[in-house]
Amino acid sequence: MSEHILVSIAWPYASAKIHVGNVTGSHLPGDINARYHRLAGDRVLMVSGSDSHGTPITVVADREGKSPRDVFEHFHHGFLELFLRLGISYDLFTHTDTVNHHHVSQDFFRTLMEKGYLYSQVQEQMYSEAEGRFLPDRYVEGTCPKCGYEDARGDQCDNCNTLLDPKDLINPRSKVDGSTPVIRETEHFFLDLPKLARAGLAEWLQHGKEHWRPNVINFARNYVGKGLQSRPITRDLAWGIPVPVPGWETKCLYVWFEAVIGYFSASVEWAHNQGEPESWKDWWYNPAAKTQYFIGKDNIPFHAVIWPAELMGVRQLYEDDPSKELNLPYDVPANEFMNLEGAGMSGSRNWAVWMDQALDRYSPDALRYYLTVAMPETRDTDWLWNDFVRRNNDELVAAWGNLANRALTFAYKRFDRHVPTPGPLEDIDRRLLARIEDGFEPIGQLIAGCKFRTALHETMALAREANRYLEEKGPWFQIKENVEAAGTTIYVALKAIDSLKVLFAPFLPFSSERLHQVLGYEGALFGESYTATFEEEGGRIHEALCYDGSKATGEWKASELPPGQALRQPHPLFEKLDENVIEEERARLGLTDV
Ligand SMILES: [Zn+2]
Numbered sequence: 001m002s003e004h005i006l007v008s009i010a011w012p013y014a015s016a017k018i019h020v021g022n023v024t025g026s027h028l029p030g031d032i033n034a035r036y037h038r039l040a041g042d043r044v045l046m047v048s049g050s051d052s053h054g055t056p057i058t059v060v061a062d063r064e065g066k067s068p069r070d071v072f073e074h075f076h077h078g079f080l081e082l083f084l085r086l087g088i089s090y091d092l093f094t095h096t097d098t099v100n101h102h103h104v105s106q107d108f109f110r111t112l113m114e115k116g117y118l119y120s121q122v123q124e125q126m127y128s129e130a131e132g133r134f135l136p137d138r139y140v141e142g143t144c145p146k147c148g149y150e151d152a153r154g155d156q157c158d159n160c161n162t163l164l165d166p167k168d169l170i171n172p173r174s175k176v177d178g179s180t181p182v183i184r185e186t187e188h189f190f191l192d193l194p195k196l197a198r199a200g201l202a203e204w205l206q207h208g209k210e211h212w213r214p215n216v217i218n219f220a221r222n223y224v225g226k227g228l229q230s231r232p233i234t235r236d237l238a239w240g241i242p243v244p245v246p247g248w249e250t251k252c253l254y255v256w257f258e259a260v261i262g263y264f265s266a267s268v269e270w271a272h273n274q275g276e277p278e279s280w281k282d283w284w285y286n287p288a289a290k291t292q293y294f295i296g297k298d299n300i301p302f303h304a305v306i307w308p309a310e311l312m313g314v315r316q317l318y319e320d321d322p323s324k325e326l327n328l329p330y331d332v333p334a335n336e337f338m339n340l341e342g343a344g345m346s347g348s349r350n351w352a353v354w355m356d357q358a359l360d361r362y363s364p365d366a367l368r369y370y371l372t373v374a375m376p377e378t379r380d381t382d383w384l385w386n387d388f389v390r391r392n393n394d395e396l397v398a399a400w401g402n403l404a405n406r407a408l409t410f411a412y413k414r415f416d417r418h419v420p421t422p423g424p425l426e427d428i429d430r431r432l433l434a435r436i437e438d439g440f441e442p443i444g445q446l447i448a449g450c451k452f453r454t455a456l457h458e459t460m461a462l463a464r465e466a467n468r469y470l471e472e473k474g475p476w477f478q479i480k481e482n483v484e485a486a487g488t489t490i491y492v493a494l495k496a497i498d499s500l501k502v503l504f505a506p507f508l509p510f511s512s513e514r515l516h517q518v519l520g521y522e523g524a525l526f527g528e529s530y531t532a533t534f535e536e537e538g539g540r541i542h543e544a545l546c547y548d549g550s551k552a553t554g555e556w557k558a559s560e561l562p563p564g565q566a567l568r569q570p571h572p573l574f575e576k577l578d579e580n581v582i583e584e585e586r587a588r589l590g591l592t593d594v
Contacts, residue, residue: 001094001483004282004289006327007034007046009264010299014050014072014095015060018082019352019385021338021345021436022296024371029335029452030294031088031536032372035506035526036447038549039556045212045283047266047545050076050095050216051201053240054255059175070237072097072309078356080531080545085359086368087477087509089529092270093545094135095260096241097277099536100272104265105258106244108314109189109203109233113245117192117313124231126154126166127184128174134236135166135174135181156298161219163231186236188241193228196309202306204328211449212376216334220304228305260307263293268318273534282568283565285319290330297334333450336376340383341591351589353383365508369396372456385585390576400463400504400512401574407470407493408518408570419520420487420492421563429492432469436462436499437558442557445501452507459503466496491563494519498559501525505554511573516554520565522583525554 009030011017018027027048034046051057052072061068076095083093094101112118126135137154144152145168149159155165166172167183174181193201209217233254234243240252267280283289311326339345341481358367368387370432373395375382411420423428426587439462445453470493479486498519505512505525516525527549535541586592 001407003033003037003042004286005037005042005044005265006263006283006289007044008291008293009046009296010293010303011049011096011259012079012263013054013056014052014075014079015056016075016347018079019345019347019353020355020358020367021087021340021352023086023355024338024375024381024422025296025335026339027083027086027088028368028371028451029333029375030292030451031222032506033207033294033450034089034145036556038526038552039502039505039554040444040448041555043282044091045267045270045280046089047263047270048090048093048545049101049262049266050079050093051255051259051262052076052095052097053252053258055136055237055256058136058237058239059138062176063170076373077543080543082356083530084529084531085270086355086364086564087529089509089526089547090545091547092266092273094262094266094269095542095544096259098265098269098542099264099538099540100269101258101265102241104317105241105253105315108258108261108264108310109244109253111317112310115313115315117196118189118233119192119230120187120189122185123188124167124183125188125236126172126174127489128176128179128181130174130179134186135176135237136183136237137164137166139175139177140166140169142166142172142174142180143158145170148343158298161300162401168298170174170594181205182246182247187252188232189245190230191233191306191307191309191313192230193309194230195229196313197224197228200312201305204312205304212331213333213450214325215305215378216300216332219300223305224300231306243411252460256302256306256387257310260302260310263291264317269534273532279467281319285324285326287327289327291327293329293332293334295332297333297336299334300334300464303329303334310590331450333377335377336380338374338376338381338383338534339588341385341586342382345383345471361574363510365394365511366392366577368507368509369456372452375453377451377453385582389579391431392574392577395460397574398574399460399467401572403463403467403493404497404500404515405570405572407490408499409565410475411490411494412567412570415487415490417564417567419561419565419567420491420532422488423484425488425492428469428472429488430465432492432496433558435465436496436503439503440499440558447506456507459500459507462496462503463500466500469493469496490562495559495561498561502554502556502559503506505567515570515573518568518570521553521563522565523551523553525552527552 010026037044061071140154144157146162147160213455218403234251245252271280473489475486501512501515
């Protein structure tokens with residue numbers, strides 16, 4: 001039965017390039033999940049976008065003497081190109097500076113206010129006398145009161161992930177000039193999280209979360225259990241979404257409040273772009289729909305606690321049927337972090353493998369393969385260049401690529417460029433085909449349950465089994481004595497490869513598509529990604545990544561390869577990497593072993 005699956009992926013700040021840790025943390029697991037569900041016949045909506053507001057953008061704009069808009073549009077454009085090259089198949093990747101997102105966020109704010117979950121209060125905030133302005137949280141740094149980390153940001157400690165108020169910091173300093181800020185009064189709106197906790201949030205976290213990752217649900221329960229505090233949701237900032245209250249237009253919505261609303265607003269925008277403006281409701285008001293949030297562990301409080309609180313408080317928006325309620329997260333499969341050669345990745349220290357540069361040198365599937373086997377699902381992992389080369393050569397090339405290439409080349413040369421017609425199958429033939437057919441259900445369940453590493457491991461184990469089958473039967477010897485027997489072996493091998501192509505497709509879409517063509521099929525497994533430009537009221541224009549799945553033909557099921565089907569010229573699916581790559585890449589990082 002077809003399900004509605006909302007694949008929501010953390011919104012990257014459009015103020016820095018994307019590195020491999022960002023990709024394996026959220027974009028890639030979301031994409032694997034979405035591609036599987038599409039093959040399985042489910043209705044998938046995969047959304048995200050660039051976070052174009054907030055101080056990460058203004059910090060860069062200040063530093064480079066540019067406008068915040070120039071900064072975010074530059075990085076946003078780069079994200080779109082990157083996702084196209086890497087095959088991250090967003091149905092919509094938009095950004096938060098659209099007219100639509102501004103309206104939806106303001107409507108969330110107004111609804112929460114009407115329902116009594118917001119209140120205004122005079123607040124003390126860090127003020128820079130040197131600059132004559134209030135300092136955004138991220139402009140203040142100091143020592144974390146909880147763990148003692150000396151470079152904690154005003155909004156959150158990067159060491160222990162605790163959400164902070166800049167006033168909590170010990171020895172606060174301005175990130176701009178290092179001066180010590182003073183405390184001044186200013187009025188702001190607060191989200192009444194204690195009231196929302198009592199209204200059902202705490203209760204919701206206690207039930208039906210057995211499928212959540214333990215670190216995520218434990219963090220969320222702890223966080224709420226210790227007693228939530230109200231959090232300010234407006235700021236004294238010029239760059240952002242204006243507070244929709246008369247007299248408050250010079251202040252804006254705090255970015256942590258409005259960015260998460262992007263999952264909802266992007267769904268609304270997608271539906272509008274489809275010409276079916278109500279269709280987003282199939283994911284947001286259908287109680288059977290599953291909404292999943294692919295994020296890094298630093299984002300757990302926002303997606304497992306605060307966003308559900310916002311949804312619960314709003315309860316309903318743009319819907320007339322009073323019985324309907326907005327869907328709360330079905331799962332928040334947060335990943336841990338990926339380090340690089342033993343040390344935490346850092347954009348500012350340039351200690352990262354930049355995704356665009358990696359794509360200049362390696363194929364997208366080779367990168368996707370490594371980023372899946374080393375995905376930080378349950379603990380921090382490490383990008384190691386020697387491991388990347390070894391796994392590419394020993395697993396991707398040796399086990400899967402060579403299997404496909406050997407069988408296809410043999411069929412192409414010795415069976416007149418066609419899938420051979422098999423004779424009667426023996427036990428060994430039937431056993432292999434049954435093993436692979438039986439893999440679809442459990443591997444599909446693993447992907448749906450966000451256990452991507454195990455799913456890929458199981459798929460690779462089936463490829464190895466097909467290799468052993470080919471070794472055991474030896475069609476290159478069989479053909480000297482009995483052409484029909486060799487034809488049977490090659491038919492069975494091609495059928496196994498045809499099934500493996502589908503099992504690998506969520507992880508390795510580019511090579512699976514090529515294999516699909518070589519096997520003689522018309523049409524493609526997946527739809528097509530493309531960029532498009534949209535114009536909104538008032539002439540505002542924005543660029544987005546979209547996906548057209550209308551011509552996709554792939555299905556999550558075992559091969560029904562027709563005997564006699566004409567093949568296309570085979571080529572190796574993957575490239576073996578030279579061992580020198582390890583030294584070259586380590587040298588790029590400034591690591592030398594000598
Ligand atoms: Zn800390």
